[in-house]
Amino acid sequence: MIIFKEAHGRKKIIIIIIIIILYCNKTRSYSSSRHEELKNKPILESILTVNNLTKKFGFLAAVKDLSFSIEKGNVYGILGPNGSGKSTTLGIILNVVNQTSGDFSWFGGTTSTHNALKKVGAIIERPNFYPYMTALQNLKLVCKIKDVGQDKIEEKLALVGLQERRNTKFSTFSLGMKQRLAIASALLNDPEILILDEPTNGLDPQGIHQIREIIKKVASSGTTILLASHLLDEVEKVCSHVIILRKGEKLYSGKVEDMLATHGFFELKTADLNALVTLLNNHASFGKINQENGLITAFLKEELDALTLNQYLFEKGIVLSHLVKRKESLEEQFLTLTNTPTTINKI
Numbered sequence: 001m002i003i004f005k006e007a008h009g010r011k012k013i014i015i016i017i018i019i020i021i022l023y024c025n026k027t028r029s030y031s032s033s034r035h036e037e038l039k040n041k042p043i044l045e046s047i048l049t050v051n052n053l054t055k056k057f058g059f060l061a062a063v064k065d066l067s068f069s070i071e072k073g074n075v076y077g078i079l080g081p082n083g084s085g086k087s088t089t090l091g092i093i094l095n096v097v098n099q100t101s102g103d104f105s106w107f108g109g110t111t112s113t114h115n116a117l118k119k120v121g122a123i124i125e126r127p128n129f130y131p132y133m134t135a136l137q138n139l140k141l142v143c144k145i146k147d148v149g150q151d152k153i154e155e156k157l158a159l160v161g162l163q164e165r166r167n168t169k170f171s172t173f174s175l176g177m178k179q180r181l182a183i184a185s186a187l188l189n190d191p192e193i194l195i196l197d198e199p200t201n202g203l204d205p206q207g208i209h210q211i212r213e214i215i216k217k218v219a220s221s222g223t224t225i226l227l228a229s230h231l232l233d234e235v236e237k238v239c240s241h242v243i244i245l246r247k248g249e250k251l252y253s254g255k256v257e258d259m260l261a262t263h264g265f266f267e268l269k270t271a272d273l274n275a276l277v278t279l280l281n282n283h284a285s286f287g288k289i290n291q292e293n294g295l296i297t298a299f300l301k302e303e304l305d306a307l308t309l310n311q312y313l314f315e316k317g318i319v320l321s322h323l324v325k326r327k328e329s330l331e332e333q334f335l336t337l338t339n340t341p342t343t344i345n346k347i
């Protein structure tokens with residue numbers, strides 16, 4: 001600045017030119033690094049956006065102010081105990097239940113819901129086909145009703161493992177086979193997203209395994225999946241993302257792996273429980289503290305190792321008789337969440 005003030009005539013012009021050149025170079029390098037950054041960032045394609053959805057049946061709010069979004073290529077689980085609003089939510093986004101308030105939009109709002117639903121395959125009821133017709137005949141009929149070609153029938157029958165049973169009457173199928181036929185039927189027009197409500201309900205372990213494997217196969221081909229389930233195990237095994245509902249309210253939404261990767265909790269015992277609880281309550285690393293039968297369970301909000309905690313407590317005059325650090329499983333977290341009234345995360 002001083003040099004610039006003291007410069008005269010031509011010198012001043014040269015300094016201005018140098019400043020302009022330096023500025024242009026900086027902008028160019030910023031825009032090229034920004035370009036690289038954008039190039040490397042995965043493009044998130046929106047399949048469904050749900051905003052503040054509420055559904056009341058008389059005084060009962062089945063779904064309360066629910067918001068979440070679904071991006072292409074992921075497998076989403078709507079997880080919740082019976083009556084938590086899973087089926088109602090699916091009914092709303094599939095236009096078979098009218099919401100009380102809130103809204104949702106398919107595919108970034110680029111098409112009407114009516115047209116968008118042509119790109120959605122959904123099984124929200126028990127599989128229902130003509131009992132006296134074979135698997136193949138039923139699928140041919142579905143093609144006519146949906147106005148899609150029959151060229152995908154064999155491929156979809158193979159996908160669900162029913163190719164060899166194509167000429168068997170539907171009435172003789174087991175529940176698992178019926179469910180697999182329903183999946184084949186929902187996939188006949190290669191939908192963008194497959195929606196399933198409790199897809200393994202009522203099936204034996206082998207049937208459950210087959211359905212889960214089919215879901216994984218469908219997902220690996222790039223089809224987005226949204227499934228409702230009350231089974232943690234199912235969500236843990238099949239889904240990449242989870243939306244947990246309790247009494248119609250969202251308690252958690254995010255990646256399943258992020259949920260598994262919380263900081264865990266400590267189990268602690270000592271002679272002076274009250275002093276320990278007070279110390280933990282005032283410690284920034286801890287959230288919820290439970291006390292039951294002389295055992296304290298202290299949930300971590302941030303990373304803290306056992307040695308550091310032990311040293312800290314010892315310096316504060318607490319001698320521990322029991323110290324264990326655990327990571328919660330999704331199941332434990334689900335149970336904690338469904339017993340707690342607070343929201344812990346939002347998308």
Ligand SMILES: Nc1ncnc2c1ncn2[C@@H]1O[C@H](COP(=O)(O)OP(=O)(O)OP(=O)(O)O)[C@@H](O)[C@H]1O
Pocket residue numbers: 057060061062080081082083084085086087088089230
């Ligand atoms: N048509 C309806 N009329 C009145 N109440 C309803 C209706 N449909 C659902 N409900 C109520 O709304 C709440 C949410 O039901 P919903 O079926 O969406 O839950 P869910 O999580 O799918 O449970 P489940 O797994 O048992 O089907 C429940 O209390 C249910 O009784």
